[in-house]
Amino acid sequence: MTRRPVRLSLAAALLVAALPAFGQQTTHRDYFEHYEGTKTCLACHMEEARSFFHSQHYQWQGPTPDILNAGGKRYGKINVINDFCTAVGPSWIGNVTNSRGEVISQGCSKCHAGLGLQPSPEESREQLENIDCLICHARGYNRTLVQTAEGGWQWRPVLWKNQEGLDTVAKRIGQPTRTTCLRCHAGSGGGPNFKRGDLEYAITENDRTFDVHMAKDGANLECSACHGGSHHKMRGRGADLFGNEMPDRPATCEDANCHGAAPHAAEVLNLHARRVACQSCHIPTFAKADATDMVRDWSTPHYREEQDKWSATITMAKDVVPVYAWYNGTTTAQLPGVAVTTRGDGTVVMMAPAGNRRDPRAKIYPFKLHRAKMPVLAGRRWLLPIAVEDFFASGHLDEAVRKAAREFYGVAEASYTWVPTVRYMGISHEVVPAAKALACLDCHGATSRLDWKGLGYHGDPVVTAMRAAHPGR
Numbered sequence: 001m002t003r004r005p006v007r008l009s010l011a012a013a014l015l016v017a018a019l020p021a022f023g024q025q026t027t028h029r030d031y032f033e034h035y036e037g038t039k040t041c042l043a044c045h046m047e048e049a050r051s052f053f054h055s056q057h058y059q060w061q062g063p064t065p066d067i068l069n070a071g072g073k074r075y076g077k078i079n080v081i082n083d084f085c086t087a088v089g090p091s092w093i094g095n096v097t098n099s100r101g102e103v104i105s106q107g108c109s110k111c112h113a114g115l116g117l118q119p120s121p122e123e124s125r126e127q128l129e130n131i132d133c134l135i136c137h138a139r140g141y142n143r144t145l146v147q148t149a150e151g152g153w154q155w156r157p158v159l160w161k162n163q164e165g166l167d168t169v170a171k172r173i174g175q176p177t178r179t180t181c182l183r184c185h186a187g188s189g190g191g192p193n194f195k196r197g198d199l200e201y202a203i204t205e206n207d208r209t210f211d212v213h214m215a216k217d218g219a220n221l222e223c224s225a226c227h228g229g230s231h232h233k234m235r236g237r238g239a240d241l242f243g244n245e246m247p248d249r250p251a252t253c254e255d256a257n258c259h260g261a262a263p264h265a266a267e268v269l270n271l272h273a274r275r276v277a278c279q280s281c282h283i284p285t286f287a288k289a290d291a292t293d294m295v296r297d298w299s300t301p302h303y304r305e306e307q308d309k310w311s312a313t314i315t316m317a318k319d320v321v322p323v324y325a326w327y328n329g330t331t332t333a334q335l336p337g338v339a340v341t342t343r344g345d346g347t348v349v350m351m352a353p354a355g356n357r358r359d360p361r362a363k364i365y366p367f368k369l370h371r372a373k374m375p376v377l378a379g380r381r382w383l384l385p386i387a388v389e390d391f392f393a394s395g396h397l398d399e400a401v402r403k404a405a406r407e408f409y410g411v412a413e414a415s416y417t418w419v420p421t422v423r424y425m426g427i428s429h430e431v432v433p434a435a436k437a438l439a440c441l442d443c444h445g446a447t448s449r450l451d452w453k454g455l456g457y458h459g460d461p462v463v464t465a466m467r468a469a470h471p472g473r
Helices: 010-018 038-053 125-130 163-170 178-185 267-273 278-282 388-394 397-409 440-444 461-469
Strands: 025-027 103-105 143-147 153-157 172-174 292-304 309-317 323-327 331-333 348-353 363-377 416-426
Touching (some): 292 397, 309 388, 348 363
Antiparallel strands (some): 025 172, 331 348, 363 416
């Protein structure tokens, strides 16, 4: 089979040519003698630290111009409830051990670019020194969780007792790479590829048939090629995420520096591209290497004997065919402290894309449809989180729900019921080349992967048009 090259505009080609700088490592050998924590970085990079402090990567919340019912408030994982590990507050930091004394969890802060303190909205020297610059900018850096003399917890470099080794690592400074980003973005939710489904560690190892954008024999793009903004603000927002730091500079395939609005030689495909997102055809399946979490039933505790750990009952799947829905770039969210609303089938929609076939801004996009079972506070009908760190070790689910209700809402003695939930999660990675993309009959054949009636059509529009043109046939 002849390998088809990636076609890029002149501007995109120039961008790719400049990309080695994104992953390039530079030396800080002559800038300091010993690394003494973040204060060493602050001596030269105070303004960068301040910009990072105010970013979503540190604050874990941000402006919400694309959440239709957010009322202009700032939201993010720091103050909302999700259907994976449910909430940050009750499960922030600490070594959770099983009956054998093995560490089975260390809290949500493991993927926060800080050293252990929860982010504060007010800037302070303490908060700036809490930023862990090396977690994103130093090749070979790793950290471990240490209990302090005061009884608290702090993330420290693995080499914190080896000054010479630490100095060596701390001077390997560069821009974040794919591997750096995937450390958290592929490992969130409890395991490799559990949460997102389309962000796998395998992206860094496979060829262009796995991901044409990030493979070394493809465009060899770093994450920052699409998502990099300025002053530590990032471009793009997943369909099920709250904050958008740069709404005026969306990360989109139609960007003139990428593929543009008419990327195909065949006009019939460009016609499709007006109402069908590129991802719908070019991501036929996701979770191609590691299985992803498709159902997480928190109401049914499951004991994992090998790990000596309790968890929700989780259903995993590989090579998952997406579900498809209209999406105009905005989302409706189930907010904390707001009574849940249920669909006709009784499910609570955690996050749902807005748009329909009559909406000129909407296109058909692919989604991972994640299902779960979550607790809801009796009477007020508020969605409840779970103190999952406590539950992992003990298996005492009721205690974990009640503790989280106290910490998150201040509800002393919570009574609750369980409800099924769904979350639409955008799929934008693991893009395949044209030869591997969907063909006409995948959507317009007898076994179409699209639910045409669910999308607002009477049936397959091609079949409908042919019947209208040839009524006697």
